[in-house]
Amino acid sequence: MHRIHRRVNHGPKMVTFYHDIEQDSDRAAVPDATSEQCRQIVKEFLHIENKLGVPVTYNVVGKFFQQQPELIEWITHSDQEIAFHSYNHQQDWKPEYFADEVVSCRNVSSLPCGYRSPRSQWNQTTLETLWKYGFTWNAESIRETLLRHDPHKEPYFIYEGLVRLPISADDWPIYTGRITAKEWVGQFSDLLRARSYVAIGTHDCVASLDPEVRLGAWEELLQVALKNDTLRVTFGEAAEIFRRSARATSLASPNN
DSSP: OOOOOOOGGGOOOEEEEEEEEOTTSOTTTOTTOOHHHHHHHHHHHHHHHHHHTOOEEEEEOTTHHHHOHHHHHHHHHTTOEEEESOSSOOTTOOHHHHHHHHHHHHHHOSOOOEEOOGGGOOOHHHHHHHHHTTOOEEEEEHHHHGGGTOOOOSOEEEETTEEEEEEOEESHHHHHTSSOHHHHHHHHHHHHHHOSEEEEEEEHHHHTTSHHHHHHHHHHHHHHHHHTTOEEOOHHHHHHHHHHHHHHHHHHSTTO
């Protein structure tokens, strides 16, 4: 897939697009989603993104690495980044699972360097385990981290060298009926004006319930980013840009 790389010092807004690939793992949240419909949505996502040449991060439930290796191949062969979205994505997601889920993910693959928690629910043990097992970035929702008095809207170090990528918005409000798909695209435009870094994404299970409308909104979202001359990066690329910036700032400090 052709990618356009721009120099960071030109100062474009930086955008990360992502998908949480859950299928029907959490039927308590999205009871009508089916595995086959979600697999088809992944194919449609990849088709749109390859057509437009936009890099995207796929946060995939870890058990699919063993159960559906062809799904993983679709994503990696399209040159998209793949990360973990827990191992099981249990319906009763709770702190007792957090660290073990990270370990289970690493046991099935050494490839992903990033991790996203179900429902953005994590604790200090999650971070410690991620760093111990070689993960370099973690992406969670701002609306959840704010409950922990976390005001960050840009990448930052959350534990040792682990970079947190704060998520700005997802498609859950569309599923719950709080906003329309058109309003969601408008929300993205507002975020681009307000922030230097925007991370926005979807759930395969949500998109599968109204594919024509939601795939159309996704393509429109990508088109908005292209028209606004943004720097489009995966979570992993955003984390590395932040690391380089942090190193440069450290070297430039009078104390060094």
